[in-house]
Amino acid sequence: MGNVDKVIHARWVVPVDTANQVLDHHSIALSKNRIHAILPTENAKQKFAIAEQVNLSTHAVIPGLVNAHTHAAMSLFRGAAEDLPLQDWLQQKIWPLEGKWVTEKFVRDGTRLAFAEMIRSGATCMNDMYMFPDVVGEVAKSVGMRSSLGMIVLEFPTAWAQNATEYLDKGMKLYEEFFDEPLISTIFAPHSPYTVADETFETIADLSDEYDLPVHMHVHETKDEVENSLMQHGVRPIERLRQLGLVNSKLQAVHATQLTPDESSLFAESQVSVVHCPKSNFKLASGICPVAQLLDKKVNVAIGTDGAASNNTLNMIEEMRFAGLIAKVSSGDASKVSVNEALRMATINGARSLGLESEIGSLAEGKLADFTAIDLDDINSSPVYDPVAQIVYAATRNQVTDVWIDGRRVLENRKLTSIDESECLNIAKRWGAKIIN
């Protein structure tokens, strides 16, 4: 057990444990990048008097939010394509924009902008799927953002690679390059069943097994996707993936708006994680993921913002709120997805989907120091009867005051410490001016 070098005193600590505890006037003692202890503030002040003290006297401290599906660099396309369904949005707007503009520099600038927004809204970890994941990794290291890089795979060319073989080769190089980076993991990211061929999926299934790496994929995002698969392959995409050996505990099935009860049961048995992206699914009219049904069957459901071009924010507080609200109306049962369940989806379930649940996603002795402080002393979230209810249903991103990732305070009194926010904003504006013309 190392020395305690920092103690954070909070009005409330919400560890996201199995008992849904809310700890009043508790403190978190840090030893380097790990949680040494969580204890009553009174005791902490005596016991760790010589350590650095941080007072968050009106704040709730929660595990850092895990954004389990995003395309970070698309922040630069925020608001560039409105009021369109998925296929029109992709084919008429997004793919042409990407073809014209996406370069290493675009990804560097867009990813940094995205990290600024994610951290300021309380996220400490993100699971990316985009071109130039090596650049995403560089930005993640420099910012100190815990990141899963997507080893993306498509059958058609993009600025990153020409064909499935090249995507996979570059993916494995990425894996090797970032293997030892403490903040970074690499994950297979075949785009979707409709953009990747059977043989490529078979290779990915083998590699995922050999290297013990998760597989991050859009699955059953729309009804059209399911219908086209029935026409082309004679089976629904999930059945096709099952036959190809991909429906297992490594799969992160993103979106999943079209699920039969049998498919939900298959996901439960196979320990698939579902990543729910409610705002994007609503905005593109894709459909509604049956979250209440999945949770009833004990499927691990995480939450992601998707990219800013279909959301248009990367704000996990808003996403968690939306997930809670829609689970109630879509199941017809207001007791579904309680405030504690919503917070769990946005934290520990996200960590579990990435295979990181023993290290992050909840606050406990020995876990990594990834956490977020939200000041509830605001007209927007007062009075406080239950801090978790206020976080899930009332707080806004500007109430996030401090964020620690791996023990590093990347947001301090609402100021980013590892990103020059005004420079980041100026760069975004320059991109906007260039792209619009």
Add this chain to the structure above:
Amino acid sequence: MGNVDKVIHARWVVPVDTANQVLDHHSIALSKNRIHAILPTENAKQKFAIAEQVNLSTHAVIPGLVNAHTHAAMSLFRGAAEDLPLQDWLQQKIWPLEGKWVTEKFVRDGTRLAFAEMIRSGATCMNDMYMFPDVVGEVAKSVGMRSSLGMIVLEFPTAWAQNATEYLDKGMKLYEEFFDEPLISTIFAPHSPYTVADETFETIADLSDEYDLPVHMHVHETKDEVENSLMQHGVRPIERLRQLGLVNSKLQAVHATQLTPDESSLFAESQVSVVHCPKSNFKLASGICPVAQLLDKKVNVAIGTDGAASNNTLNMIEEMRFAGLIAKVSSGDASKVSVNEALRMATINGARSLGLESEIGSLAEGKLADFTAIDLDDINSSPVYDPVAQIVYAATRNQVTDVWIDGRRVLENRKLTSIDESECLNIAKRWGAKIIN
């Protein structure tokens, strides 16, 4: 035409006109409490050089948001009753809490807290339904919030009145008391079809006609409401209201989550306004208002937050965003409720539902000066391709910097000028501590 005493220079002015114009580098010239002119900033600076100048160089100025349905004082019950369906929420939690705590002081303190939150998130007008509307009116006058007071009617006793006769008597006194107040209107507010009797409705229909006053009512909020009406009255609530003479252009039908296509058509023919409260309907699992269908039939659809106990915010930006997103998925068409349509619902449609569309709800020469400035120079809403898209889908309430109501700047550089925010917050905390114990 009066003298111009103030000119507001904005990066964008979004008047919410029929052409959905976005005016670049335009200025709004005020003469007392009215808009004298909207013109290019270059011209405005020359023409009105001696007037007070306000520079909002990175901001979009939009008509003040109209919160078309709320129970303002319930802000003090924010987060006190989570994860329950409407009838349990009302009967087990809200009505007992109200029975125990609602007094004139409660309404004064809760309404002020609500106004603080509404103004800080860009609303300039609200339509209230709560006990002690006289107190709501006093607070509205002192804060300078444009308000419709609900002349509430129920058949059972509350702290405000004992029976329908007393409610109506007090309502008519309220009408007389506030008749000459420029910021205030009074509106009949029978709670719902299931809490008000036929003869009372007949009286309200007569009075609404005689005094030319709108009728603000929860209508078809849940499936149970419709089914119970079929059992008790043999008809659905809307048909009962029609028979009682209430389905006409004065009706604000709040919620309307259960509508047959015929009922939507009836609303269109009768010029009923629907007030959509998406977050509350989702949170209580009440159902989804068919907004796209209503708009297709040319029904006037406004937006309300409902009370903070079922939302849990009073943030019209978030409500407008939610309304846009759910209209797309629930209609299965991502082109429905465009960003301009969403903004229209939250502004001019709200004004129309209150009979105030000639005075507020859009920015035009001669209209009252109710408007809101949103600073889009934020990592959260950059780059800006379309300011309306950024407002509807990306901005958060802390980007609202300035609000004018009736020509008075009630929010200035994010500081409330007519409410002591820290006192307001302290009062809320004291109520919270008392209620929780």
